[in-house]
Each structure stands twice: as structure tokens, then as C-alpha cells.
Amino acid sequence: MLALRLFVRVASVNSFTQAAADFDLPASSVSRHISALEATLGQRLLYRHTRAVRLTEAGERYYQQVREALLQLDMAAEQVGGETAEPQGTLRLNAAVALGRLHLVPLLVEFQQRYPKIEVELTLTDAFIDPVQEGADITFRVGRLEDSSLVARSLGEQRFMVCAAPAYLKRQGLPQAPDDLEHHNCLVYKGIRGMRQWYFRSAKNSPFRVCQAKGSFRSNNAECLLEAAIMGEGIVLFPTWLVHQALSSGALIPILTDWEASEDLDTHAVHVIYPENRMRSAKVKVFLEFLFNHIGQPPYWDSCLPNEH
Template identity: 60%
Template sequence: MDNSLRLLALRLFVRVASSGSFAEAARYFDLPASSVSRHIAGLERSLGQRLLYRHTRAVRLTDAGERYYREVRSILESLDAATEQVISGAKQPQGLLRLNAPVAFGRRHIAPLLASFQQANPVVEIELTLSDAFIDPVQEGADVVIRVGSLGDSSLVARQLATQRFVACASPAYLTRCGEPHHPEQLSDHNCLVYKGTRGAQPWYFQGAGNPQAQRYSVTGNLHSNNAESLVEAALQGQGIVLFPTWLLFDALRDGGLTPILETYEALGEATREGIHAIYPENRLRSQKVAAFLEHLFAEIGERPYWDHH
């Protein structure tokens, strides 16, 4: 196996190992699945080791494959970073920048700033993936992932973009028809439109002035959805009350389509305040395109996010 074919085989192996799928790796590299399988089989023969267990529904690393994957992935990342630095030199950032963000946040706040970024950096290509699933940027090969909510333990670098501020609100028509609650307990008498995603129904918390902890309140309603924007639209139509972060509601609040309620309480989507973070592997910061994008992102959103200026 010559060096160019070996390098391709290594990249295919890392993609199959991270995605668990020959078909996904074939789509990613725009190759036939049979070609991916042939390259990896050749790599295994040259090593004298089986790297993958092939099953009809899944692909799993062998013990040797697991060790090899960790080493090869790190080496390829370093190779790509070094190549970018040499090619770029003193010139502007270039290459493919892979971004991932939640669907609603990405559509509203990431996609709109890409045009100005690429105008300033015309030789940077961008691949933007919007998904509400929590992805691992290392396994998925993403340069920057925008994560909304809790982070959990991670070896990744995380920079807080903003703190999430939640608001409970309803349309003026709904409040005229059904009355305005003045205590969170009164929400049980109202039609609450609840987000229900992969982690189940989003809880509604409120914290009164002087209280050390937020309290969870039981809410019910006739519409649940895994699409937050659909619930906001229903609230605008006067169907009920929603509780969402200001980054999602800011235009409806600014235009008067929705009116904040329970303003003497702090609304929360979890028991504690959560943030919006940009996360990435530490070695990505050596990349000019990643550093340039992060600088643009933070400058555009600002120290106090523009969506809290209503």
C-alpha cells in the first residue's frame, strides 16, 4: 500500500470508527461503500491486525482497533492543522470549516452571520450542520459545536457565548381571554405549550426574589412539540403560554406579539442557570479559520447578546 492510499485508508478508518458506519464514511468521502471496505481491508492486511468487527447492523472496533483509532485520529488532526498553517502562512484563513449547532439557534443566530464571515474570509468554505442531538466534535469531525444548555464533563474547550435568560409569555389575545397568572402556581389553570425533545418534556422552573433555589412547577397543555418554533407560533396565535429563552423569543417580544408574564420571578428551563457555549477540541485553536470564526462569532453576538436588547 503506497503512502497516498495508506493516508486515504487511515482517513476512511477514522471516519468509519467515529460514525460506526461504512455507508456514512462512503457518503462523507463521496466513494462507493465497496471502495471504503476495500481500503480498510487493505489497511488491516498491511498491519496484520483486525481493526473492526463487521456486523450487519453495526461496526465495532476491536481492542487493537480502539488503540489504533485514538492514535491515528490524533495524528491526522495534527497533520491537518500543520498543513493548514503551512498553506496559509501569512495569508488569510482558508479551508473547510465544519460547524454544528442546534436547529433553532443555528437557523436564527449562526446562519445569518456566515455571509459576513465568508465575505471577510472568501477562501473559507463552511459546512453547517443543524441538529438538536448532542454531538461530540471529535467523533463527528466538527471544528466548532454550539451547545445550548448543560455541558457535562468534557475534555473539550468551552467558551461561554451567553447566559440563557428564560421568559414565560403569551399573546395579548390569550391574556385578555384567559387572564394573566400572577404566581407560578396559577399556571396549572392555563394552557401551557410544552417543548418535548429527546430528553423528555422541558421542565418549568421559577425562582422568587430572595429564594435560594428555583422551584419546579407542574404545567399541562394541549400541545407538545419537539420543535420550539412551532410552539412559539402557536403562542403567537393565542393558543397558550410558552417558556423559552430570549434568543428564541426576542423578535416576538420586541414586536409585541408576545407579552412577558410573571416578571417578578426568574424563569428557568433547568434548576440552575445555563449557558450557550462554543466547544471545540483544544488543537482546533491552532487553526486560523477556527480562530477567525470564533472572533467573528463573539464580536457579532456581543458581551450582552443582541437578543436581550428588546
């Protein structure tokens, strides 16, 4: 059984070293277990290279079946205690870095106080991951949602705010319209898809119009830009889940509130996505119930929006 679990983990992360660390074993021990498994099957499962590991054709077929079988075994073991048993096991979550740090960590501390037998493995990354490939029970997806066979539930529409520190507005003045941003220092996110555009519209049924937002400081880390804005460096446009604490404390002030702002021509939401079979797991069920009760509808972070208290 250990060899199967090690094989699935190596195949998921494409690394003997990472799998060994996850199981607190020497990499040599992981290699021996998988070599023994290959010998038993009479099939090579993995191509081993100096810098990477990848599945053979036979390994890919075996991986898909073994991963599902292990999941079924884990859920069966979890349900042996019956409906009244306390949920337990390891809950694997994946989320964007800022969302996880700001919202999931505080929530998970309270969640584990209520369910002490559930261990949590939280992976934070801004890279797009395949939840099934990574073995995540629940993945938090911010923004555009790709078509997939996974179940998706919305935590709430992603709403955006334009804001700046009081010191900046005192020094540079208050923009009255999106076009005024041309004369201000806008702190713009620049990721793998290039500079983020800023869009505005005056009414729900009107199309978004791009605004030429530019400034002296760009970053691929939203929290760096947020911190710079709090220090009076310039103006930011971010979703409410990212700026609500700064707005609530008065560190930032909302501006251009007569316009709806966005980073895209379409509106998107924050979703949780998961394979349908995960809902048979008690730990997933209780976490989702806890999550949605905690976040609320609309999400608590939208309390910073004008007239939405």
C-alpha cells in the same frame, strides 16, 4: 492518505455508507480502501455487521493515533502559508437545531463572505454528541455543561422568558403570578427526559420554586411550540435566544416579568466547546473571533429582556 481519512470517518460515524457520502465515493470503494489498509497493517480494524460497524481493540488504538496525526497534518498544511495567508479549509460545527437555524446560519453567511476560502460543514442535532468522536472543530452546547477535557467558552448566561401572543392574552387574560398559570394553557416541551418543569423565583438569592405548567399541546420540538404560541394557542417558557425575534416583532408579549423563570433549578449558559489543539488552526481562531464579536456581551438576543437594552 485517502484510506486513513476514510477509516477515520467510518470509525467516527460507524457507517460505510455515511462515510462514502461524505467523500462522494461509492460505499464499495470505501470498503476496498479500508480492506487494503487492514491487509497492509496485518490487523483487523473494524467489525462489519449488517446494520453497524464498530472498531476492534486494535482499531480503537489505531483510530486514536491516526485521527490526531491527520489533524496535525492538516494544521501543518494550513500554516505553511505563514501568518499572512488567508484562512482556509473545512470548519466543522455542531449545534442544537433551533440555535443553528436561528443564529448560526445568518452568521455563517456573513462569515463566508468575509472568508471565502473557508468551507463550513454544519451539523444540527438535539442529541448529545461527543465532539472529539464526531470530529467537530467547535460544538455549541445549550444548558448544562458536562465535565470534560474540552475548552469551554460562554456566549452568555441562558435567560428565560414567559410569553404569549396578544390574541391569547386578550382571550384568556394576563397571568399576574406563576400560580395563575394553573388556569392557562401552557405549551410544554417534552423530550427524552420527560416533561420540562417550569421554575420561578422572585429574587436572585431565593431558590427556584416549581410551577405546575400543563396544557393541551406538548412537543419535543421547541420551534413547533413557539409557532403554536405565536398563533395564539397558549403560553411558552423559552430562552431568549429562541424567542427574541418573536418578542421584537410583537408576535409574542413577555409576561410575569417580575419573576425570574427557568427550566432548571440551576442557571446555565450557552457555550462553545472545542479541543484545545483546535486553537492552533487559523480557521477556528477567526471564526471564534467573528462569533464573539457578532453575538456581543451580553448576547444580542437578551435585548428583549426588560430594562436590559
